[in-house]
Amino acid sequence: MKTRSSILIVAVLAVFSTGCHPGPSGPPPGAGSEPVPVTATMVTNAAWDRTVSIVGTLFAKDEAVIAARVEGQVESTLVDFGDRLRNEQDIASIDTAAYLALLEQSAGMRARADASLANARNNFERVQRLRQSGIASDADFDLAHSQLDQWDAEVKADAGAEAVARLNVERSKVKAPFDGAVAERIVGRGDFVKVGSPLFRVVNDFVLKFIFQVPERHASFVEKRLRVTFNVDNYPGETFTGSVYLISPSVSTASRAFGVGALVTNTNFRLKANTFARGELVLQKGIPTPVVPVDAVVSFAGVTRVFVLEGNVARSRQVTTGRIRDGIQEIIEGVKEGDRVIVSGQNKVTDGLTVGIRDGTAGPGRGVPPSSGAPPSGKPGGSNRTDTAKTEATHDSH
Secondary structure: OHHHHHHHHHHHHHHHHHHHOOOOOOOOOOOOOOOEEEEEEEOEEEEEEEEEEEEEEEEEEEEEEEEOOOOEEEEEEOOOOOOEEOOOOEEEEEOHHHHHHHHHHHHHHHHHHHHHHHHHHHHHHHHHHHHHOOOOOHHHHHHHHHHHHHHHHHHHHHHHHHHHHHHHHHHOEEEOOOOEEEEEEOOOOOOEEOOOOEEEEEEEEEEEEEEEEEEHHHHHHOOOOOEEEEEEOOOOOOOEEEEEEEEOOOOOOOOOEEEEEEEEEOHHHOOOOOEEEEEEEEEEEEEEEEEEEHHHOEEEOOEEEEEEEEOOEEEEEEOEEEEEEOOEEEEEEOOOOOOEEEEEOHHHOOOOOEEEEOOHHHOOOOOOOOOOOOOOOOOOOOHHHHHHHHHHHHHHHO
16 A cells, blocks of 8 residues: 555656656647648539430330130141241141131031022022012012022121131131240140130340330430430440430339330340340430549548638538549539549548648649758758748648
8 A cells, every 4th residue: 555655656746847847849739730732623514415324124116925816726836935037927826727627618508508599589580570470479479588588698697607717717827916036935736725825925126125214303305316325234345225215204203203215226136125224315415514533532421522622721512423434523513613623632631621732723822832841041940940831831821
């Protein structure tokens, strides 16, 4: 216990002893500090197209599920998925032989009805002449007339049945509805299908539809025939183009965006339907756009900022960025042409800090002050060093 008290007393005496001896005099804190050296440049306007980034899907211009129009067993399938199709090309047959037999039966029944109708007409004309001669009675005339009407109706009914049979023969031969390709074959030979059963899924991929969403704030700029550029993952670095031809009349309340469709010519069928794509919709061409070097933009904790110079004072300003081209960053919001922004040295800069500017855009007398480590020529060192630093600091503060 005595030992601890002795140590404490010695420490207190040492502190008081130190405080009683005058130390070397020096300038107050910050009196000799220099402005942080930075590099700055002007915000300029570049003639860039006004665009909006888009993502969407490439759909086939036409897509159809071909269904059976007659009932029966699939006799043959002539194509498979991936095969190219021409309009009206035969791709399958369903009980064609059976429907051909029904057609022949209907044709025979009509021929018989035609013969009966001809016989009834001849009989009616004969009875009509006999009646005029007073030989045939009215009953004979009425009977002959009714038989003529009956066989005339039979002929019409058989003609209709023959037409249906002929149509079923045509429908038993499944044909392609348009130029395109088979995306999926659903049935095979031997399957029994009913009317409406799906057989094939075919797509027209000669032309594709790029469907994407555009934020509602750009609605006034979107119109038909605007140019669209996009990329797909299976052709990295290659750009494809299209033109707007569909614009939705309503905005989705969930996404606050509206649908837009662009037609894309699928040269050599390189693009596949239902492919994901990302790109840009060109809203206006050659619009003056504020740009700065990429190095001027600082991002931290999800906030993007630049330091704008007001005289020799750095001011932090939050910005909204856009595209990057050749080391140049588009600024959508936050700065304007003519503003001076810091390009290097931002890691030592805070809002409101006085800086020393090292580039020529800052104007004369605004550069980084000379180092205060050596005295001016012709004057001794010592006290003049502090005075020089004070003078330069005062000059930079103006």
